[in-house]
Every structure is written in C-alpha cells, then in structure tokens.
Amino acid sequence: MSDAHKVAAPDPDDFLEVDGSLSPEERDIRDTVREFSARELAPNVADWFDAGTIPDPRGLAKSFGDLGVFGMHLDGYGCAGASAVSYGLACRELEAVDSGLRSFVSVQGSLAMTAIHKFGSEEQKNTWLPRMAAGEVIGCFGLTEPDSGSDPGSMRTRARRDGADWVLDGTKMWITNGSVADVAVVWAATEEGVRGFLVPTDTPGFTANVIHKKLSLRASVTSELVLDGVRLPDSALLPGSNGLGSPLSCLTEARYGIVWGAAGAARACYRAALDYAGTREQFGRAISGFQLTQSKLADMLIDVNHAALTALQIGRLKDAGRCHHTHVSFGKLSCVAAAQRVASEARSIHGANGITLEYPVLRHMLNLETVATYEGTAEIHALSLGQAVTGVSAFR
Incomplete structure (x- = not known):
C-alpha cells in the first residue's frame, strides 16, 4: 500500500472521530464555549472550588448570558433556538472545566427557564425569559426536599388558595443558585395536584440559606429554600403545569x-x-x-x-x-x-x-x-x- 493510501493514526483526543460528524455550526459552538471556558473559567475554578463558592455569581451569569448558553435550546424570548446537539456540546465543554459551572447553566436554562417556557403564560415568558437568557436575572428550581428526593411525589410543600391568592409553606433542599436567585420556580402540592409557582425571592416569607461544608460541587452555590406563609397572586401560578x-x-x-x-x-x-x-x-x-x-x-x-x-x-x-x-x-x-x-x-x-x-x-x-x-x-x-x-x- 502506498503512503498516499495509509490511514492516519487516530487522534488521542477524539479516537473514534465523534466530533468529525459535527456540522460547521456545531463545531463553531463547541469552539466558542471551549475557548471561553479556557480563558474565563479554567484559570479560576480551582480557587473557587477551594473557597467553596463562586465569588461573583452575577458577573458569571452576565458572562454566560453574553456567551448565549442560558436557555440556548429554547425558541424565542431572547433564546437562541439552537439544536439539542449544540446545547449538549456547550454542556460538555463547561463540565470539562467543572460540574458546578455546567450546573449553573443547566439549572438556569434547562430547569427554571424551561419550566417557564413550557408551562408559563405569555406574560410570564415575556417578563422573565429575555432577562434570564441575558444573565440579568438568575433563576432556581425548587423540587427536592429534605425528605423527598427520589420520590418527589411525597413532597410536603403545600400551596393553598386564600381568596384570590396562593399561600405556600414548605422547604426545598439542595437547590443550585438558590441564595443568589431572583426568581424561584417552586413546585408544591395543591388540591388540584402538583403545580408550579414563580416566586420572586424578595417575597416576604421566602428565605434561602447557603449550604456550607460541601465536599463536592464546591464551585457552585447550593441552598435550602424555606417558604413560610409566602403569599403570591394567582398570576404567579404556571398555568400549564399539571401534575408531577x-x-x-x-x-x-x-x-x-x-x-x-x-x-x-x-x-x-x-x-x-x-x-x-x-x-x-x-x-x-x-x-x-x-x-x-x-x-x-x-x-x-x-x-x-x-x-x-x-x-x-x-x-x-x-x-x-x-x-x-x-x-x-x-x-x-x-x-x-x-x-x-x-x-x-x-x-x-x-x-x-x-x-x-x-x-x-x-x-x-x-x-x-x-x-x-x-x-x-x-x-x-x-x-x-x-x-x-x-x-x-x-x-x-
């Protein structure tokens, strides 16, 4: 066999040429997030992990917003409408630096923003999604509880009607971004089944407590959410949410x-x-x-x-x-x-x-x-x- 017909040795970094099947647009997204991660995240992440926190989560949120990774797989409302593979590539490049940083993006985009995008009213979508996509507003997602992890159907957080309002009581645990969030998507049991609510974090009765002494996911903010008689208008209900x-x-x-x-x-x-x-x-x-x-x-x-x-x-x-x-x-x-x-x-x-x-x-x-x-x-x-x-x- 002539040298011209010899097959090149595999690349140790992509042995099966998985990335070789990516489209030009997918490669561009991969490279953009990889370069950002190498420049802005990798030099700092060991110190953040050592400190057990992200020193400037709002600054990081703005950087992620400028990068375009918040809710990038969603359509409209300031979101990029990228493919699932493109979003996955962004997650891959972020977690190649640290899981906590990918979690920041996942909780914002795949949990909080996706809940609003799927189940929110047009007013809720227009109010929150563009600012969340831009990193101007941080969201969190409250489902897990101290005694309700793998079995979320056993949640104890309750929402009851009181006139035209809803009143929420309960505790959520292990909530990424909880103490730095501007809005929490909180899931609660009601007489109508499990429903979702948008809770601005400055609402009276809402408290977020940072969880310290973690030995994992330290370059991340993890919190407990406490809802003590949190009163919300009916417009806070995610109208499309229906059941677990x-x-x-x-x-x-x-x-x-x-x-x-x-x-x-x-x-x-x-x-x-x-x-x-x-x-x-x-x-x-x-x-x-x-x-x-x-x-x-x-x-x-x-x-x-x-x-x-x-x-x-x-x-x-x-x-x-x-x-x-x-x-x-x-x-x-x-x-x-x-x-x-x-x-x-x-x-x-x-x-x-x-x-x-x-x-x-x-x-x-x-x-x-x-x-x-x-x-x-x-x-x-x-x-x-x-x-x-x-x-x-x-x-x-």
Whole structure:
C-alpha cells in the first residue's frame, strides 16, 4: 500500500472521530464555549472550588448570558433556538472545566427557564425569559426536599388558595443558585395536584440559606429554600403545569445536559492523565511506558469515547424528535458511571499529586459523586431502564 493510501493514526483526543460528524455550526459552538471556558473559567475554578463558592455569581451569569448558553435550546424570548446537539456540546465543554459551572447553566436554562417556557403564560415568558437568557436575572428550581428526593411525589410543600391568592409553606433542599436567585420556580402540592409557582425571592416569607461544608460541587452555590406563609397572586401560578409530570419533564431536559457534561468531565480527566503519564518519570522513564499505566489509559480511552458516542446519539435522537425519557436515563446512567471510572483511574495515575487542586482529577472525581446522585440516582435510572425493557415497574 502506498503512503498516499495509509490511514492516519487516530487522534488521542477524539479516537473514534465523534466530533468529525459535527456540522460547521456545531463545531463553531463547541469552539466558542471551549475557548471561553479556557480563558474565563479554567484559570479560576480551582480557587473557587477551594473557597467553596463562586465569588461573583452575577458577573458569571452576565458572562454566560453574553456567551448565549442560558436557555440556548429554547425558541424565542431572547433564546437562541439552537439544536439539542449544540446545547449538549456547550454542556460538555463547561463540565470539562467543572460540574458546578455546567450546573449553573443547566439549572438556569434547562430547569427554571424551561419550566417557564413550557408551562408559563405569555406574560410570564415575556417578563422573565429575555432577562434570564441575558444573565440579568438568575433563576432556581425548587423540587427536592429534605425528605423527598427520589420520590418527589411525597413532597410536603403545600400551596393553598386564600381568596384570590396562593399561600405556600414548605422547604426545598439542595437547590443550585438558590441564595443568589431572583426568581424561584417552586413546585408544591395543591388540591388540584402538583403545580408550579414563580416566586420572586424578595417575597416576604421566602428565605434561602447557603449550604456550607460541601465536599463536592464546591464551585457552585447550593441552598435550602424555606417558604413560610409566602403569599403570591394567582398570576404567579404556571398555568400549564399539571401534575408531577411537569417538573419531571424539566428534569429530563437537565439530565440530557448531564449526559454531555459527564462526557466532558471524563475527557478532561483522561487528558490530564495522558499528559501527566507522559511527563512523570519513575525508574528512569516516563510512566506512560509502563504496561499497567497503558492498560489504565486504554480503559479510560474506551470509556471516554463510549460516553461521547452515547451523548451524540441521544442528541441526534432528540433533534429528530425521537428521544424518549428512557434514552436520557440510559445516557445519564452510563456516561456518569464511565466518567467516575475515568476520574478514579486518572487519580491513580497522578499518584499523590492527584489529591491536590493543582490537577483537576480529584475535583472532577468529587463532583461526579454529586452528578451521580442529583436529578435521578443511578438506582432510579437503572429501574427506569428495567421498566422500559420489561414493561414492569419496580418503583411501587
């Protein structure tokens, strides 16, 4: 075979050429978010993680708004109307830096904005969505409670009618952006079933308390929301919300971003391990030349590319209108597990250096513990897939 017909060696960073199938527009979005992340986020994220917070969340929100990633998959109201794959690529590049930063974008766009876009009135959409897309207003999404996580139907937050108003009482827990939000989308049980409400955070009776001493997702603001006799006008109700399916559909949107985000975290850990193995010398040579290290890198390479392929295929199904919520469960379960395996192996390749914030691997490893838990634990998604293939529900 002549040299002209030799197949080029695979790219270690895209071994199966997953990104080779992207459209020019998708590549442009990928590159724009990747460059922004490298310039604005990566140099700071270790310090933010160390501090356990984002020092300037409003400034970051404005930067994300200028970048155009808030609600970028939604149509109209100042949103870009980008494809599902394009939004997924943005999530991948953000989480390649840190899960907390992707969570900031997911909660704003896939949870709070999506709830308003799907279930809000035209007045609510016009009031909130353009400012949220621009990063001028921060939103949060209140579904999980201290005693209601995997079983949101057991929520204790209640909304009762009082004349022309609604009065809300209850507590929400583990709410990203809660204490910096301007508006909270709060889900509450009513006599009519579960309904969604838009709660301006300066409403009397509303309190957001920052959760401290986290060991994961530290470059993020996480809060408890307390609603004590919060009185809202009837116009605060999301009129299209109807039952538990409404918030769960928003969670499916956010989980879709996690599928891509986990692929980004896996890629970042693999790349860090590959670089480190090539420069770390023991016994007179780089550890990348040792069989056990190469075995680890090979396993990581497979997980990284499997996750990337899974994310892209689910994205293509979504853009074609053929994505079932169990497809997203498949992606969340498989991609997060793959990322956890990669992060663990990457930490081992880094040795003692792997436990410091000088390298990203343990930070990703810790973050992925949260990613594996929130918006559906591994167990819940496994049961979702079990039900999909057997036709039998094991939930109740």
